Amino acid sequence: MLHNRGMNSEKAKGSRRAAIVGATGAVGQELIKLIEEKPEYSDNLRLFASSKSAGKSIPFRGQEVIVQSLDEADFSGVDLAFFSAGASRSKEFAPIAIKQGAFVVDNSSAFRMNPDVPLIVPEVNGNSLKADGRLAAVPNCSAIILLMAIEPLRKLGRISRLIVSTYQSASGGGAAMMQRLIEETGYYLQGQNHPVPNSKYPPYAFNLFSHNTPIEEDGANEEELKVVQESKKILNDPGLLINVTCVRVPVLRAHTESITVEFTDSRPTIEAIRSSIERFPGVKLVDNRVENEFPTPRLASGQGDVLVGRLREDPSHDKAVCLLASGDQLLKGAALTAVQIADLAMDPALAAI
């Protein structure tokens, strides 16, 4: 095991070698920016993408890194391989990266529900990362933001049921969907309807729609199933009741969620919840009733913290509270959590267990 991970944590600063699979995607781009700022990582960054992006060059610490085709990827010498190129790519290439000695942090859904793979939100279940592992999965972005928002409430009492409606941004559909929202909106403002050939989702300009993933037999869409199943796994609470409705809104890069939390025994005071949020890392209280300042996706964009506010008692249930949360889908919803998981995996304290 030390061969694969522990050795790297003992190296000098700046010696951690990373590879990013899906380097030209929206999450890949954020990963590059985050790694650029972290002195633990060496300048020797390896970037992989589909063959159609191979040959592109991406600036990194003043140099240009050439993107290589994943099909010919060689992970030898890589300590950490961040995968963010979809589930099928992860399924095919993550085992290769592991075999070649890398620790894989996978942003896709490929391994999340595999009972042998830790599914990690560092602030929530970082202790589920095992010293002998070589792979960890980053949860679905909506699940991460939900769990970050409610973790300070979990400190105050057992939660029995969550009722969630999401306001999800285009970034969840990748750089292409962000671009399409921008283009369609531009056309709309010019009085034209953007031609959308073979679209898998409705018009997006000034519109919203039920999340564009297939609907299962019970009527839930795949995104909703992910939130339910992954949340139960991360919290290690298979009996937790979760009702979630996933909706895409015409917002670029941060998800918002309207959350009702039902407690098992009694409702904590709003003051106790505020105080718990203020003490909790990775969340920020934005709850100014006088100025009507609450979490918004534009406020959340570009920052690592999940914003939580609109805290109030649920007038329909004496053990429930309501809140709004906004989190940057590309950062805490994906790239930042991946980098935090990598930090945990490289922590000598973990390797020493």
Next chain:
Amino acid sequence: MLHNRGMNSEKAKGSRRAAIVGATGAVGQELIKLIEEKPEYSDNLRLFASSKSAGKSIPFRGQEVIVQSLDEADFSGVDLAFFSAGASRSKEFAPIAIKQGAFVVDNSSAFRMNPDVPLIVPEVNGNSLKADGRLAAVPNCSAIILLMAIEPLRKLGRISRLIVSTYQSASGGGAAMMQRLIEETGYYLQGQNHPVPNSKYPPYAFNLFSHNTPIEEDGANEEELKVVQESKKILNDPGLLINVTCVRVPVLRAHTESITVEFTDSRPTIEAIRSSIERFPGVKLVDNRVENEFPTPRLASGQGDVLVGRLREDPSHDKAVCLLASGDQLLKGAALTAVQIADLAMDPALAAI
């Protein structure tokens, strides 16, 4: 009473004289279009607005109608006065219109919670309109769309609790807010941030925010309170439990709502709910799981029906179901409901009671 209402219903076709207060507003414009198409109304339409809009001319059935200042409004000869110029205008001028013989249909919040004033969604509680009344209130737009969506479910069993998150459009804030969303978005696409002096709400381009109404002591905003209080009044069910979170999204003119409905006794089947929706006037089932076609605000825009879909059992509660509803805020949420109330008020059957 007949003097004020009944007589008009006995007149020849085309003799119903309407006045519109707030004629240049977003709802006023829709009222004009609806009345234009209804043969019961005479060509003699009277339009009122603030003094700053007075003198403008608005086309109606091939003629130009000059907008008059409300401050000098004379309602004599008017059968139906539609008020849509804010609560303070309604409070001041609706009594004058009534005194001068008009039946007032008020779109504002001025009289909604007055126990003597019927608050009407025609398909839901049209029978609450009394023959001797001279004033009826149009409910809050979010309440109308909610109640239309759940009325077919109420036919199948008693509802104990509603949990609602809204996705409200700019039109709820009037023509000015719609214009601002368009302008801000245009600036944003050009890489500029629109200067918003003295704004009462956050940036709107590609953003969403908790509804920009003052927050009450219990943490609810005024919009949420309206939905709760008005729904209980309309359904004549003061014990109904309602949890609602009101959020504005960057959509132009239709509201969407994510609704969880908890039944008191048992959950109807999804098939029974579909069938009930299909039988109910004013709602339209949009629930195609295979094609992922569900209600969206752009689909709802411009049509009178409230679209309902995404029907499914709530996996977190054995007596609950979830659904999505979209309705045109300016039509069923305001102008159309007002015109339908006027039709009820003018109905000889009502006058004969």
